[in-house]
Every structure is written in C-alpha cells, then in structure tokens.
Amino acid sequence: xxxxxxxxxxxxxxxxxxxxxxxxxxxxxxxxxxxxxxxxxxxxxxxxxxxxxxxxxxxxxxxxxxxxxxxxxxxxxxxxxxxxxxxxxxxxxxxxxxxxxxxxxxxxxxxxxxxxxxxxxxxxxxxxxxxxxxxxxxxxxxxxxxxxxxxxxxxxxxxxxxxxxxxxxxxxxxxxxxxxxxxxxxxxxxxxxxxxxxxxxxxxxxxxxxxxxxxxxxxxxxxxxxxxxxxxxxxxxxxxxxxxxxxxxxxxxxxxxxxxxxxxxxxxxxxxxxxxxxxxxxxxxxxxxxxxxxxxxxxxxxxxxxxxxxxxxxxxxxxxxxxxxxxxxxxxxxxxxxxxxxxxxxxxxxxxxxxxxxxxxxxxxxxxxxxxxxxxxxxxxxxxxxxxxxxxxxxxxxxxxxxxxxxxxxxxxxxxxxxxxxxxxxxxxxxxxxxxxxxxxxxxxxxxxxxxxxxxxxxxxxxxxxxxxxxxxxxxxxxxxxxxxxxxxxxxxxxxxxxxxxxxxxxxxxxxxxxxxxxxxxx
Ligand code: GDP
Numbered sequence: 001x002x003x004x005x006x007x008x009x010x011x012x013x014x015x016x017x018x019x020x021x022x023x024x025x026x027x028x029x030x031x032x033x034x035x036x037x038x039x040x041x042x043x044x045x046x047x048x049x050x051x052x053x054x055x056x057x058x059x060x061x062x063x064x065x066x067x068x069x070x071x072x073x074x075x076x077x078x079x080x081x082x083x084x085x086x087x088x089x090x091x092x093x094x095x096x097x098x099x100x101x102x103x104x105x106x107x108x109x110x111x112x113x114x115x116x117x118x119x120x121x122x123x124x125x126x127x128x129x130x131x132x133x134x135x136x137x138x139x140x141x142x143x144x145x146x147x148x149x150x151x152x153x154x155x156x157x158x159x160x161x162x163x164x165x166x167x168x169x170x171x172x173x174x175x176x177x178x179x180x181x182x183x184x185x186x187x188x189x190x191x192x193x194x195x196x197x198x199x200x201x202x203x204x205x206x207x208x209x210x211x212x213x214x215x216x217x218x219x220x221x222x223x224x225x226x227x228x229x230x231x232x233x234x235x236x237x238x239x240x241x242x243x244x245x246x247x248x249x250x251x252x253x254x255x256x257x258x259x260x261x262x263x264x265x266x267x268x269x270x271x272x273x274x275x276x277x278x279x280x281x282x283x284x285x286x287x288x289x290x291x292x293x294x295x296x297x298x299x300x301x302x303x304x305x306x307x308x309x310x311x312x313x314x315x316x317x318x319x320x321x322x323x324x325x326x327x328x329x330x331x332x333x334x335x336x337x338x339x340x341x342x343x344x345x346x347x348x349x350x351x352x353x354x355x356x357x358x359x360x361x362x363x364x365x366x367x368x369x370x371x372x373x374x375x376x377x378x379x380x381x382x383x384x385x386x387x388x389x390x391x392x393x394x395x396x397x398x399x400x401x402x403x404x405x406x407x408x409x410x411x412x413x414x415x416x417x418x419x420x421x422x423x424x425x426x427x428x429x430x431x432x433x434x435x436x437x438x439x440x441x442x443x444x445x446x447x448x449x450x451x452x453x454x455x456x457x458x459x460x461x462x463x464x465x466x467x468x469x470x471x472x473x474x475x476x477x478x479x480x481x482x483x484x485x486x487x488x489x490x491x492x493x494x495x496x497x498x499x500x501x502x503x504x505x506x507x508x509x510x511x512x513x514x515x516x517x518x519x520x521x522x523x
Contacts, residue, residue, distance in 0.1 A: 003318070004285045005272045007356030009079040011097055013121065014106035015114035019136040023106055023253040023262075024069070024080065030259055031071030031078060067298070067311060068358045076267050079358055083120070092296055092418070095369060097123050098383060099295040099313035101356065102130045102270040104262065105246070106253075109135050109142025109169065112151045121156055126520070127277075127383065128243035132265055133160070139192040139252040141170030145224070149232065149248060159233040159245040164261060166250045167213060167221045174217045176250055176257050179229055184212060185257060194257045241271050273356035276315045277383045278372070283315050285355035290317030290325060291374040292359070293381040294367050297416045299450075308416075309340065309360045310367035314353055317375065321351040328372040328380045336361055368415045389420050389433025389465055392498065393440065393457040396429070402453050406430075409451040414491045419443050422465065422488035422496055425480075431460050431488060431498065462486070462498035466505055466517040469495075475514040483508075494521065 014020040069080045081100055083093045097103065103124050105117060113121075124131055135148055142148075149160045167174040167184065175186040182204070186197040199212050204225055210218045239245035249265060251258020273285040276293075283291050296311040324333040340360030341353055353359055361367060372381045397406055410421040410430060420433040434440055440457060447453045467490070470476040480487050480495060488496045497517065499505045509517045 003354035004356070006076050007079065007272050007354060008076060008102070008266050008270050009081065009100050009273065009313070009356040009358075010102045010104060010266060010270060011081045011083050011100045012104045012106055013083065013097070013117065013124065013131075015108070015111070015116040018106045018108040018111070018114070018117070019253045020106055023104075023134065023136065023259070024082070026253050026256055026259045027078075027080065027263060028069055028071055030263055031073045067296070068360075070357075073263060074267065077357075078263075078266065079356060081358065092416075093120070094123050095295045097129065098127060099293075099311075099358070100129065101272065101274050102132070102266070104266070105131050105133045107133060107135050107148065107152070109137045109145075109148065109250075110140065112143060112148055113155050118155065125156075125243060130241050130243050130269075130271060131158070131246045132240075132262070132270065133246045133248040134253075134258065134262055135248060135250045136253050138166040138169045138176070138250050138257065139173055139255045145169075145250065146227070146231075149228075152246065152248070156246075159236075159239060161233050161235045161245055161247050162228045162250075163235065163247045163265065164249050164251070164258060165221065165225050165228055168217055172217065174213050176261075177221055177225060178261065179225060180235075182206070184209070185261075186212065187255070187257075192252070192255045192257075194252075194255055237269060240269060273315070276381055278315075278379050278381045280378065283379060283381070285316050287316035289375040290319050290323065291315045291372065291376065291379055291381075292319075292325075294361075294369055294371040294373065297367065297369050299416055299446075308363055308365055308367070310363055310371070312359045312361055312373055314355050314357050314359060315381070316355055319353040319357070319359060323375075325373040325375060326377060327367065328374060328377065331366060334361075334363070334366070334373075338362060365412070390435050391437065391440065392422075392431055392433045392460045392462045392465065394429045394431055394460045396456045396458055398454040398456065405451050405453050406447070406455060409447050409453055411491055413443060413446065418446075420465075421491055422498065423490075424488040424498070426485055426487075431462065432457075433465055460498075461500060463501050464499050464505065466497045466499060466519060467494055467521040468497045468515055468517055470515045472514065475512075479512050479515045490521075 012020050012024060067082050071078050081096050083096050105121060107113060107117060133152060145166060149162060152158060153160045163180055165177045165179055167177055173192055175184050177184050182201045184199045184201065185194055186199065187193055188195050188197060201209055204222050213221060233245055235247055236245055240247060247265060247269065249258050249262050253259065275282040275284045292312040292314040294310045294312050298309045321339060322335060322337055324335045326333045372379060397403065410432065413419050414421045419439055422431040422433060424431060432443065444455065444457065447455050468476065468479065483497065486498045488498055490496050505517055
C-alpha cells in the first residue's frame with residue numbers, strides 16, 4: 001500500500017459531555033496507542049519522536065501532545081485531530097476541521113443534536129467533509145433510536161443509514177446488533193461491559209437470536225431492525241464521501257461497545273487524503289512536491305519565550321526532516337530541522353511524513369494560520385474560513401502610551417485565530433470580535449502577561465460583523481459612504497460592516513442587493 005491510501009485524518013465533533021474524551025481514549029486504546037493507565041508507550045523511533053516533543057514542552061511550556069494523536073491499526077495510520085472540548089470554542093476549532101478528511105459526530109443518545117454539534121457540523125458541510133455518526137451512551141436510558149435518526153436527518157438535512165442497532169437501551173440494553181455483518185455484540189453477564197463476546201447469525205430470522213436475547217428483546221430487535229433497514233437510505237459510499245449521507249453506529253464509549261465497529265468504519269469508508277482546494281488549482285495528494293498549510297498556531301504559555309508551534313497539514317509529497325519549505329507570499333525558505341511528528345509507537349521512520357499527516361513546526365512567530373508552505377512557489381491553499389464574530393467589544397487602553405504594543409498584540413492574536421480585530425474607519429477605539437466568551441478572558445490575560453498591556457473591554461454598539469463586497473466597486477462605495485460610522489477594516493484591510501444586530505444585517509442586505517454580506521471570509 002502507498003502512504004496516501006493508508007492515511008485516515010479525522011476529527012471528532014460533539015457537544016460538551018457527549019463523550020468525545022471517552023471515545024478518544026477508547027479509540028487510542030483499541031488502536032494500541034495507549035495502554036490502560038493512559039500512559040504512552042514509546043519504543044525505538046517513536047521514543048525519539050516522543051522525547052522531541054516532551055523536550056519542547058518542557059523548554060517552551062507548550063502542550064502539543066494532545067493536539068494530534070496518531071495510531072496504527074491493520075496497516076492503516078489514523079491521525080486524530082483534537083478540537084477543543086470547551087463550549088466556548090474559537091476559530092481554532094473551525095480551522096482544525098479544514099485539516100481533516102472526515103469527521104466522527106458523537107451524539108448523546110439522551111440528547112440528540114445539541115447546539116455545538118450543529119455548529120461544528122455546519123463547518124464540515126462548508127467543505128463537504130464526510131461524517132460518520134456515533135450515537136453514544138446506549139447503556140443508559142436514551143431517546144428512541146428512530147427519533148434520533150429522524151432528528152439527524154431533519155436538522156442536518158442528511159440521509160441517514162443505520163449500520164448497527166441497539167438491542168434495547170438503558171435497563172433493557174442487551175447488546176448491539178450489526179446490521180451489515182449480522183453479529184450481536186453482547187455485554188458480559190451481569191454488566192454492560194463489552195469484552196469481546198460476539199455471536200454470529202445468518203440473519204435477523206436466525207432462531208438462535210431467541211436463545212441469546214430475552215423474548216421481549218428478540219421481538220423488539222427484529223421489529224426495529226426491519227423497520228430501520230427498510231425505512232432509511234441504503235449505505236452508499238459515494239453519497240457518504242460527498243457529505244450527503246451519514247452512516248450511523250450505536251454504542252457506548254464508556255462500556256466499549258461499538259468502538260471497534262467505528263474504527264472499522266473509518267478504515268473501510270472514510271476517505272484517505274483528498275485533493276485540497278488551492279490556487280491556481282487544487283493540489284492532489286499524489287503530487288511529488290511537498291505542500292501543506294498551517295491550520296493552527298499554538299503560542300507559548302511561558303511569557304519569557306516567544307516560541308510557537310505551527311501545525312501544518314501535509315497535502316502532498318513526502319516530507320523529510322531538515323527539508324526547506326517556503327511560506328507562499330512572504331518570507332524566505334525555512335529549513336525544518338526539528339519538526340514534531342506525532343507518530344504512534346513502533347513506527348520505524350520517524351523522520352518522514354506523508355499527505356494527511358500533521359507536522360508541528362517550532363518557529364518565532366513567522367508562521368501564520370492560513371499560510372501555505374511548499375517546495376513550489378506558485379501555490380496557495382484556500383478555504384480557511386474566518387467566521388463572523390458573535391461577541392464584539394471595544395478595547396480600552398489603560399495606558400495611552402502603549403498603543404503600539406496593543407496593536408501588535410491584537411494583530412498577533414488575530415493571526416493565531418484567537419480573536420479577530422477590526423479597526424473602525426472613524427474613531428480610535430479598536431474593536432475585537434470573538435465567537436465565545438472564554439476568548440475574551442484569554443485575550444485580556446494574554447495582553448497583560450505576554451504583552452504587558454493593561455486594557456479593559458467595554459460593550460460596543462455592535463453585535464455582529466459582515467465582510468462586504470460587490471461586483472461593481474461603485475456599489476460598494478455607495479454603501480460604505482452612507483454607513484461610514486459602522487465601517488471598519490479587518491487585519492488584512494478588508495472592509496467590514498459592523499451591525500447592531502443580526503436583524504439589521506438582514507434589513508440592510510435586503511436594501512442593498514448588489515452588496516454581498518458574508519458571515520465567513522476565506523483567506
Ligand atoms: P466530552 O465532554 O464530550 O469530552 O465528554 P466526556 O468523554 O468527558 O464524557 C462526559 C461524561 O459522560 C463523563 O462522565 C463520561 O464518563 C460519560 N460517558 C461518556 N461516554 C459514556 C457512555 O457511553 N455511557 C455512559 N453511561 N456514560 C458515558
């Protein structure tokens with residue numbers, strides 16, 4: 001097998017508490033990357049890679065280990081990219097999703113689609129990222145499986161295809177039935193734990209089902225499974241890869257039900273690295289020349305160091321340690337001598353990476369989110385979105401002599417994707433925008449600790465922002481001239497309309513049909 005078709009680079013999306021952390025642990029456990037105590041076992045080359053990043057963590061106070069988790073199974077390499085679990089996520093989360101080829105959506109069986117699941121799903125949809133759904137916590141009382149499937153179908157406008165089915169939930173839970181392979185995964189007697197007890201059947205009409213399930217359970221399973229296979233779309237690999245259909249697996253991350261099936265599903269169905277949108281043309285993973293883009297920059301937690309780690313997703317070519325790559329559009333070639341490679345144990349070549357892999361590049365702030373790095377000069381990856389902030393605040397400087405430092409700090413953090421910054425056309429109060437409350441606290445504390453700037457935030461008379469553009473510059477000018485007091489520039493000088501409310505955006509957009517009001521901006 002080549003080193004492209006054996007890669008699966010994916011993320012888990014979910015609302016807090018749905019079980020992402022538990023599932024991640026179990027995936028790593030089944031993938032052999034960790035052992036029961038959660039300790040990372042390192043040997044040979046992997047030990048080298050591991051000590052590399054531990055050294056970096058110690059020296060620079062950067063925690064990188066959890067950002068990318070790589071494990072191998074049955075000859076495939078899985079790169080699991082972590083998205084922050086906190087409810088107040090930043091653009092960081094969104095951008096991480098631009099670096100994956102597929103996603104697993106975890107849903108709590110008792111709760112269904114929750115707000116953050118939905119938001120993250122919308123980001124996946126923007127890029128047609130294929131989604132496998134895992135309905136978690138079937139060991140507890142949950143909602144009716146049909147209601148859950150219908151909710152996914154209706155709320156997300158996706159075809160759903162159940163691949164497994166719970167034989168009861170909560171108190172009635174008797175196992176998980178695999179609708180494709182006609183196997184029943186069963187809990188150990190007296191528990192709800194899965195430890196490998198599997199019964200193979202010829203089909204749902206196999207009489208032996210009555211021997212292993214309660215009479216009631218067998219009848220319910222037959223009835224429901226029949227309805228489920230008849231009532232929903234059949235599995236269609238192409239529709240899944242196009243992001244139009246989601247195969248659904250039921251399970252319990254905690255009790256280890258369905259985790260194996262989920263890994264198999266990713267192995268069997270999830271796409272290997274796909275061509276990435278770029279200018280002048282999409283980059284195919286089979287292109288020999290090394291290309292990649294930075295989707296995340298993690299700054300140092302230690303204020304005495306200015307080091308950062310840029311996370312690059314490799315899109316084509318074979319990366320080798322020490323290789324020189326040029327950031328498109330700015331700067332000289334950078335020799336990447338100490339890349340952080342997130343390899344599983346037992347890997348032999350810790351010095352190479354392939355399309356789909358993530359490389360951590362230590363740097364001093366030269367690399368920005370959205371940067372393309374390549375061996376060729378003429379390529380630029382597109383489609384890393386900026387999102388319309390949901391919270392806008394004015395920054396008030398406590399010491400007016402620190403204007404320069406403040407601007408530098410705001411620009412830096414905008415580069416990292418922590419916050420967005422808008423410079424109003426009129427007036428001197430800069431406005432920052434975030435998508436979650438937590439980011440405001442992070443901003444203030446970093447201003448003080450890292451940049452020694454004392455600042456406060458006050459309410460802004462705006463609630464949201466839209467990037468404006470028009471085919472005819474005269475239309476844009478007519479609009480901006482009339483709305484001067486609400487116009488600002490983003491960090492890259494693009495015009496932005498600051499709106500008092502989402503309602504105002506709708507109202508104005510109706511009246512200025514020749515002006516486009518975008519809630520996301522691709523950079
Ligand atoms: P996250 O916030 O999405 O990362 O969720 P966690 O993995 O931290 O899980 C949230 C809570 O749900 C924890 O108390 C877990 O032990 C529990 N949990 C996770 N998966 C399951 C499951 O399959 N069954 C049950 N009963 N509890 C679960």
